[in-house]
Amino acid sequence: MEKGKIILISFLIFAFALLGGTSTYLMYNKSNEVIEVASSSTNKSVQQKLKDLGYYKGGVDGIYGLLTREAVTNFQRDYGLGVDGIIGPETLGALGINNSASQSSSDLYLLAKCIHAEARGEPYVGQVAVGAVILNRVESPEFPNTISGVIYQPWAFTAVNDGQINLEPNDTAYQAAQDALNGWDPTYGCLYYYNPETATSKWIYSRQVVITIGKHVFAI
The missing domain is CATH 1.10.10.2520 (Cell wall hydrolase SleB, domain 1)
Structure with missing residues (x-):
């Protein structure tokens, strides 16, 4: 059942990314919790910035996977932010990325x-x-x-x-x-x-x- 839940949510995330959505969406993490994740376009900006800073080694695809989460948490830890893996306003600001809505x-x-x-x-x-x-x-x-x-x-x-x-x-x-x-x-x-x-x-x-x-x- 848990495996099916992971597959379903992963599919929804992938479908959302293909559609080029810009709203926040949900993802199932390693602790079996559903968490809010930034939009695909924001994730791409975050991935590129983290890649430039040496934190992220994956592809800039806009999908919030385990590599992205690990890079985000390492960045948060090094910069004195709350270490939760969530791409919130403070993390975006520390990366120099403008999330104009908030x-x-x-x-x-x-x-x-x-x-x-x-x-x-x-x-x-x-x-x-x-x-x-x-x-x-x-x-x-x-x-x-x-x-x-x-x-x-x-x-x-x-x-x-x-x-x-x-x-x-x-x-x-x-x-x-x-x-x-x-x-x-x-x-x-x-x-x-x-x-x-x-x-x-x-x-x-x-x-x-x-x-x-x-x-x-x-x-x-």
């Missing part, structure tokens, strides 16, 4: 999460400033070009490394994120910030200081 709301949510994790307890303008630094990095050629890519860049943010990024943001963090997205930049274009009381990187002190807000020093 991009706007997921960007606001993720930015609010990072602001809350990194700057809760700071004055409101300081929370907006942290969001602005993230957005400034998105626009800089020196960093990934998505909010998720910037936030989950390895070792970029302490809150990602220690898991505080998983805390739910409060209303203040949401408002600060929205203000930053609306263009408010209290840092005047800064790409870095640090707390001199806790910073351990010698390199960060080499950056030109622009402004201090609360406990954070903002620099370029």
Whole structure:
């Protein structure tokens, strides 16, 4: 019976791929669970990106098979993402792939999460400033070009490394994120910030200081 279920679902996935569908669909995984998988076109983009990064060795066919799942989970693990094998907004963002249907709301949510994790307890303008630094990095050629890519860049943010990024943001963090997205930049274009009381990187002190807000020093 289980074998028949696997064959049936695999057939549906294959048929969907042949039809060039663009909606999400379901797949049966190794743990005998049905999981949601991205569209065929999105899977192709993911496979190509993972192939370019050295994670994926299979063909770029848009089918979410075991090789794709293994590549996704390895990428998630290396980039500090939740390791579930699902191609969600955060994983797409870290790969630099735009999933426009949910991009706007997921960007606001993720930015609010990072602001809350990194700057809760700071004055409101300081929370907006942290969001602005993230957005400034998105626009800089020196960093990934998505909010998720910037936030989950390895070792970029302490809150990602220690898991505080998983805390739910409060209303203040949401408002600060929205203000930053609306263009408010209290840092005047800064790409870095640090707390001199806790910073351990010698390199960060080499950056030109622009402004201090609360406990954070903002620099370029």
